[in-house]
Amino acid sequence: MRRIYHVARADFLQRVRSRRLLVVLAVVAYLGYLVNVGAIELAYQIEMGDALTNVHGANTASFVGLKAGMTAAAVLLFGGFYLMKGTLERDRQTNVDQLVGTTPVTDREFLAGKWLSNIGYGVLVLATLGFATVVNHAVHGVGPTKPLALLGPIVAFGLPLCALVGAVSLLFESVERLRGTGGNVGYLLLATVALASLASAEGTPPSELPLWIKASDLLGHVAVYTLTADPLTAAVPAADGVLPSFGLLEGDQTFTYDGQSWPIWIYVQRAGLVLPALVVVLVAAVPFRRVRSVTSSEQTGRLSRLTALLPAVWSGRENSDPDETAADSQPVDSVSLTPVEDRSTGGFWRLVAAEVRLAVRGRRWWWYAGVAALVLVPIGTLLRGGLASSHATVTRQVLVPLAFVWPIFVWSEMGVRTTRHRLTALVLSSKYPVEQLVAEWIAGIAVAVSVSSGLGALFVVSGQPALLVGLASGAVFAPSLALAAGTWSQSSWLFELSYLMLWYVGPLNGATPVDFLGSTAASIETGVPLAFLGVGIALFGAALLHRKLELR
Numbered sequence: 001m002r003r004i005y006h007v008a009r010a011d012f013l014q015r016v017r018s019r020r021l022l023v024v025l026a027v028v029a030y031l032g033y034l035v036n037v038g039a040i041e042l043a044y045q046i047e048m049g050d051a052l053t054n055v056h057g058a059n060t061a062s063f064v065g066l067k068a069g070m071t072a073a074a075v076l077l078f079g080g081f082y083l084m085k086g087t088l089e090r091d092r093q094t095n096v097d098q099l100v101g102t103t104p105v106t107d108r109e110f111l112a113g114k115w116l117s118n119i120g121y122g123v124l125v126l127a128t129l130g131f132a133t134v135v136n137h138a139v140h141g142v143g144p145t146k147p148l149a150l151l152g153p154i155v156a157f158g159l160p161l162c163a164l165v166g167a168v169s170l171l172f173e174s175v176e177r178l179r180g181t182g183g184n185v186g187y188l189l190l191a192t193v194a195l196a197s198l199a200s201a202e203g204t205p206p207s208e209l210p211l212w213i214k215a216s217d218l219l220g221h222v223a224v225y226t227l228t229a230d231p232l233t234a235a236v237p238a239a240d241g242v243l244p245s246f247g248l249l250e251g252d253q254t255f256t257y258d259g260q261s262w263p264i265w266i267y268v269q270r271a272g273l274v275l276p277a278l279v280v281v282l283v284a285a286v287p288f289r290r291v292r293s294v295t296s297s298e299q300t301g302r303l304s305r306l307t308a309l310l311p312a313v314w315s316g317r318e319n320s321d322p323d324e325t326a327a328d329s330q331p332v333d334s335v336s337l338t339p340v341e342d343r344s345t346g347g348f349w350r351l352v353a354a355e356v357r358l359a360v361r362g363r364r365w366w367w368y369a370g371v372a373a374l375v376l377v378p379i380g381t382l383l384r385g386g387l388a389s390s391h392a393t394v395t396r397q398v399l400v401p402l403a404f405v406w407p408i409f410v411w412s413e414m415g416v417r418t419t420r421h422r423l424t425a426l427v428l429s430s431k432y433p434v435e436q437l438v439a440e441w442i443a444g445i446a447v448a449v450s451v452s453s454g455l456g457a458l459f460v461v462s463g464q465p466a467l468l469v470g471l472a473s474g475a476v477f478a479p480s481l482a483l484a485a486g487t488w489s490q491s492s493w494l495f496e497l498s499y500l501m502l503w504y505v506g507p508l509n510g511a512t513p514v515d516f517l518g519s520t521a522a523s524i525e526t527g528v529p530l531a532f533l534g535v536g537i538a539l540f541g542a543a544l545l546h547r548k549l550e551l552r
Helices: 002-016 019-037 061-084 087-093 096-100 107-140 147-174 181-194 196-201 211-215 221-235 264-272 274-284 296-314 322-329 348-360 365-383 389-403 424-428 433-451 453-461 465-489 493-508 521-525 528-550
Strands: 041-048 051-057 245-247 253-255
Touching (some): 002 087, 019 061, 041 061, 051 221, 061 107, 061 147, 061 181, 061 493, 087 096, 087 107, 107 147, 107 274, 181 196, 196 211, 348 433, 433 528, 465 493, 521 528
Parallel strands (some): 051 253
């Protein structure tokens, strides 16, 4: 336990010294403000004829506590993975893993310490949200401010997810193929699938909910449904059997929830989430390798030294110096570098071609197969007679979002490739330091245009050129966000987190204000893609500003 404690303490102290944490806590505190002023609502959506009515609770301490608890759970489920992930990679990059590998700390103890550090990081996020919730309720809330009613749901809903998400992030870092962008995308899909069981609870009274639905309640939807069912149906009888919705929902009607004693199953269910977390940590120890194996570059170096020894062995001089042997066998002029006399050769477009090659080469076969499918499927639809009205919705809501999430493997490297390979000083001292960033941006746009080229041809030939605005918006906005986030944060996590959240809420689920691809008619009519096109240009300007500051 002492070894586990010191691993956790050292990792936690390293995290709290980061400027990244200040940004995270500021965003979380702002969420606490939004919960209290009603910008983030916990509402019940009821269909009354052709209209959809949102029924929400008055902002009493008990109801705001439930909203804050679900906010904490949502932040940790969808954002906690990306915030916690990286603790093992940081040790690999700084060679701390090799140092710890010489100590008596076992792999399980090491991972247990990292897991406790992840939990501590999550607790810090929960504490910030709790403090902001209490302070803001004292200013904006309804009725007396009750700290226990406000903070209790945050702890009950958020703390178990700290343990679970922290364990899953360690597992993904321990498996080599899940460490990168593919693992980040896969986790988002996994978290989305984990919430699919809520659909089975719709229309079922709280007393008749199956045990498996209660046990799989990650965010607390079923718990909130159970707690608020009686006061809700007393005020709005038509809300019987309606599960709560959570997000940016404008309320039309109000009911009052003043709190009640929680059923014992809620406490058991939330505490039970710690058990699979423990199992995941133990499973992560199986593929985990603390000390890296010999890299290919090291193997090449050993092979070259062995090759240099062979002439000496053949000549009978086994004890000769390899460097001396190599020097004797070749004249100095034959191994010297050609002097650079003209630094202007090649030009800007040669730089763009080099960035495109860096962007697309070295991918796995399934990535190229996915690109081919995204290009050929729309062309096949075009050859079969064009875009029929029955297929238009599927194309816009499925193929368009897929076309602009598949290149994320390329975009996530933008702005951080030079830092990751320690080439920043070389690029800044070159003749084209700013042009290199522009070329990288153009390469990202070129990849986006290539992947969505089939969709563009389909929309043009089918007589729907207005949809090209959404494709243009995505082709500019995504690489610009990647470049700006990468250059300013010096890592890919900020882009992957922000872009995946926007993509999931907007193009994939049809939230009009953030549907930057125009997957719904409402977003195109309101000009959302054009707005994001402007945002993309501004983000590209922010990336150029960072490069200018680096050159000072």
